[in-house]
Amino acid sequence: MSMIKVENVYKNFGTLEVLKDVSFTVEAGEVVCIIGPSGAGKSTILRSLNHLEKITSGKIWIENDLLDDRKDGVNLVKLSSAERASILLKTGMVFQRFNLFPHKTVLENVTLSPIHVKGLTKDKAETLAKDIISRVGLADKINEYPSRLSGGQQQRVAIARALAMEPEIMLFDEPTSALDPELVGEVLNVMKKLAESGMTMIVVTHEMSFAREVADRILFMFDGSICEEGKPDEIFNNPKNERTRNFLKSVL
Amino acid sequence: MNMFEKMLSWMPALLRATGVTISLTALSVSCGLILSLFLALGKISKSKVVQKLCGAYIYFFRGTPLLMQLFFIYYALPQLHSALTISSRFTAAWIAYSLNSAAYLAEIIRAAIQSIDKGQLEASRALGMSYGKAMRLVIIPQSIRRLIPPIGNEFIMIIKDTSLVSSIALVDLMKKTSQIQSSTASPLVYLPSMAIYLTITAVLTWVFNCLEKKFSIYE
Numbered sequence: 001m002s003m004i005k006v007e008n009v010y011k012n013f014g015t016l017e018v019l020k021d022v023s024f025t026v027e028a029g030e031v032v033c034i035i036g037p038s039g040a041g042k043s044t045i046l047r048s049l050n051h052l053e054k055i056t057s058g059k060i061w062i063e064n065d066l067l068d069d070r071k072d073g074v075n076l077v078k079l080s081s082a083e084r085a086s087i088l089l090k091t092g093m094v095f096q097r098f099n100l101f102p103h104k105t106v107l108e109n110v111t112l113s114p115i116h117v118k119g120l121t122k123d124k125a126e127t128l129a130k131d132i133i134s135r136v137g138l139a140d141k142i143n144e145y146p147s148r149l150s151g152g153q154q155q156r157v158a159i160a161r162a163l164a165m166e167p168e169i170m171l172f173d174e175p176t177s178a179l180d181p182e183l184v185g186e187v188l189n190v191m192k193k194l195a196e197s198g199m200t201m202i203v204v205t206h207e208m209s210f211a212r213e214v215a216d217r218i219l220f221m222f223d224g225s226i227c228e229e230g231k232p233d234e235i236f237n238n239p240k241n242e243r244t245r246n247f248l249k250s251v252l
Numbered sequence: 253m254n255m256f257e258k259m260l261s262w263m264p265a266l267l268r269a270t271g272v273t274i275s276l277t278a279l280s281v282s283c284g285l286i287l288s289l290f291l292a293l294g295k296i297s298k299s300k301v302v303q304k305l306c307g308a309y310i311y312f313f314r315g316t317p318l319l320m321q322l323f324f325i326y327y328a329l330p331q332l333h334s335a336l337t338i339s340s341r342f343t344a345a346w347i348a349y350s351l352n353s354a355a356y357l358a359e360i361i362r363a364a365i366q367s368i369d370k371g372q373l374e375a376s377r378a379l380g381m382s383y384g385k386a387m388r389l390v391i392i393p394q395s396i397r398r399l400i401p402p403i404g405n406e407f408i409m410i411i412k413d414t415s416l417v418s419s420i421a422l423v424d425l426m427k428k429t430s431q432i433q434s435s436t437a438s439p440l441v442y443l444p445s446m447a448i449y450l451t452i453t454a455v456l457t458w459v460f461n462c463l464e465k466k467f468s469i470y471e
Contacts, residue, residue: 052374112389162378
């Protein structure tokens, strides 16, 4: 069963076409990495899956639910905001800049949505949160404010916060791009563990070694389109498209 | 009586009038704050109509003199319709100052809300929060710390702006001071009166500094 299906998606910012006829599917348990140069539309397509960007036309399914069926910016799918929210809750998102809530402690960051969106009791939410926070290796930091944590620790809290909503799909938007080099590893390790646990993941990344090692499939995007897709081995060792070859030459 | 004793003898009357100044300011800024939160949210709402309405309100109350607004509410409204008569001078002043400070506070709150990184709203939405929940749980609490200094400023301005109520014969600190001045012909009365205004301002400044520290713990 496809967890995500994207069909003929276009996105314009004014006259600028940032996505041109993007289609792909992601199966349950699959880890898909999206790579490509800056401005290729990688983040835009990822953000569209969570309605942080509204596509101009095309269709997006999350599991079997049609989230978007747009033409000229108008959504033909009429969902109540509650219905849309319940579809969007199947995806969790991790941002490049972490976006932790600075006025909340680590524990409060992770419990806020389970309590106020899912209606869990404080006790239940905290038990769940403590378990997830210790899985990302930060059990000793639960009462700290984000400003007291390193970038790598903040990003791990952000992952825990998304996981606490028990999503079926995790979306990562360049999760290590804002980190100092020595902090990248700890975040990638958490993501690797998550992938091994069977989570469906879409990762926009510049970490080629992570993509090669962890991804089941790579999508290479260039200028708003998917130029090439395949298994990491094919893409990295035997790229068919010349743009893919040039890109990999420049980053490896 | 020497100079000092004279000033001391006016103190009880001045302090009684100070009660009016302080209660008018406190009530007006409190009501102004509540009203301004709605105005600020209206100003950034998606609805163009709501935006325009709130914008018009703010434009009107910032664009006309406070003294004229006060006169309008106290003198002109009863002439428009007898049901609009406000017999209490204090209530009339309270309404005028609340409506006026709401306009200024609304712009302060709007600016503070919009200064919060938009990643915060995105993260809230990605975690399933509605716009209202994101505002209430994430955006507005963060903007409070940024609001404290300008709200303190607004408080201090209103304390002194309340001196305008002497023109509708409401006896506040300013009015009492002028009354003493004209009955005794002594210009010395301004000194204790200024000392009282300065004391109020000093206390307010201290309170707002404490609040700012309290809300900065997470930074």
